[in-house]
Structure formats: C-alpha cells, structure tokens
Amino acid sequence: MGALTSRLSSALFGAKEIRVMMVGLDAAGKTTILYKLKLGRVETTIPTVGHNIETVPYKNIAFTISDAGGHPKIRPLWRMYFHDKHAFIFVVDSNDVERLDEAAQEVKYVLSVMEERAEHRPLLVLANKQDLPRAVGVEEMKDKLKLRGIRHPCHVQTTCATTGDGLYEGLDWLANALR
Structure with missing residues (x-):
C-alpha cells in the first residue's frame, strides 16, 4: 500500500521516487x-517485527523508506525486501562499541546480497547516537565496518536521530549518488 501511495504522489506532484x-x-x-524524517518529531517506538514503510518527501524527491527489524532472528529475512531498492541505509549505534563487529558482519551480508544480484547500489551508513559519550566518529566507523575499498558508492554520515542532526545530509548524499 505504501509503495502504491508513493508512486501515485510521484505521478501527481512530479517528485522523483x-x-x-x-x-x-x-x-x-x-x-x-x-x-x-517522516513526522519531524520523535515517536515512542517498540522493536520492529517485520518492517515499516513510509514516504518522506524531501527536495522534490519521494524517498520511500522500508525499515526492517534488526533482531537476529529477523535479519535473514532482510533479503526479501532488497529486490526493488535503489539504495541502502545501514544504521549503526555508534555508541555501542561492543556490537560494532556484529554490525560489520551484517554490513558484509548486505553487500554480499548486492554482489550476488550484480547490483551497484549506494550504501549510506548512518553512525547514529552521536550525542552519546562513546560515539565512534566517521573514520573509525569506516575501519570498524570494513568499508574502505568496497565497490559500491558508500558514505558514513554522523547522526543523532532524536535531534535530526545529519539525517538530511544523508538524504542529500543518497540523492546525489543516484544521479
């Protein structure tokens, strides 16, 4: 339903999807x-089982974003949602340094699925929770996630979801990477 709505709004208002x-x-x-991004405010959320889909209008672009749950039992299902996507966002809790190796394994999985499908799609990494004291910066995040030298366009953007810092800069990068 969300995809149909976004395609309809794109057709009516001229926004690129x-x-x-x-x-x-x-x-x-x-x-x-x-x-x-969608509402401009922080909503109380619960862990996602399955996925959420929302369309975020920004600079004459309709970003239709599918957010998949990140629980270990749900991750193998991610690939079901990959087939029609133009780009990928990988969100990392940059303050949770103990789980960066686990995050690196999942980034590797996402990249391997793109490779097996011969898709050259951009990957935006949002290094989230930069407002917290142990947050890892851009260069260290590139190293921890083993992003140097990958074949896909890739960018690490520092963010803070609760304030919105860095989120629109990330969307700008995605839009430019897809031109």
Missing part, C-alpha cells in the same frame, strides 16, 4: 530515524 531499504542491528535507531 527513490526506494530505500534501511537495516541495522536492533536498537540502532532505525524506526526513530524513519519517523523523525
């Missing part, structure tokens, strides 16, 4: 980011 898959470990802030 960009379909994005947003994944990441549980509690990284994916759903908070989705609703901060």
Whole structure:
C-alpha cells in the first residue's frame, strides 16, 4: 500500500521516487530515524517485527523508506525486501562499541546480497547516537565496518536521530549518488 501511495504522489506532484531499504542491528535507531524524517518529531517506538514503510518527501524527491527489524532472528529475512531498492541505509549505534563487529558482519551480508544480484547500489551508513559519550566518529566507523575499498558508492554520515542532526545530509548524499 505504501509503495502504491508513493508512486501515485510521484505521478501527481512530479517528485522523483527513490526506494530505500534501511537495516541495522536492533536498537540502532532505525524506526526513530524513519519517523523523525517522516513526522519531524520523535515517536515512542517498540522493536520492529517485520518492517515499516513510509514516504518522506524531501527536495522534490519521494524517498520511500522500508525499515526492517534488526533482531537476529529477523535479519535473514532482510533479503526479501532488497529486490526493488535503489539504495541502502545501514544504521549503526555508534555508541555501542561492543556490537560494532556484529554490525560489520551484517554490513558484509548486505553487500554480499548486492554482489550476488550484480547490483551497484549506494550504501549510506548512518553512525547514529552521536550525542552519546562513546560515539565512534566517521573514520573509525569506516575501519570498524570494513568499508574502505568496497565497490559500491558508500558514505558514513554522523547522526543523532532524536535531534535530526545529519539525517538530511544523508538524504542529500543518497540523492546525489543516484544521479
């Protein structure tokens, strides 16, 4: 239903549609980011089982963002949602340094699915929760997630979902990467 609505709004209002898959470990802030972009405010959320789809209008682009749950039992299902996406967002809790190796494994999984499908799609990594004291910065995040030298366009953007810092800069990068 969400995809139909976004295609209809694109047709009526002339906005270009960009379909994005947003994944990441549980509690990284994916759903908070989705609703901060959609509604402009922080909503109380519960862990996502399945996925949420919302269309976020921004600069004459309709970003249709699918947010998939990040619980370990749900992650194998991510690939079901990848087939029609123009770009991928991977959200990382940059303050949870103990789970960065786990996040790196999931980034590797996302990239491997893109490779097996011969898709050259951009990957935006949102290093979320930058307002917290142990937050890892851009260069360290690139190293921890093993992003240097990958074949896909890739960008790490520092963000804070609760304030919105960095979120629109990330969308700008995606839009430019898809030109």
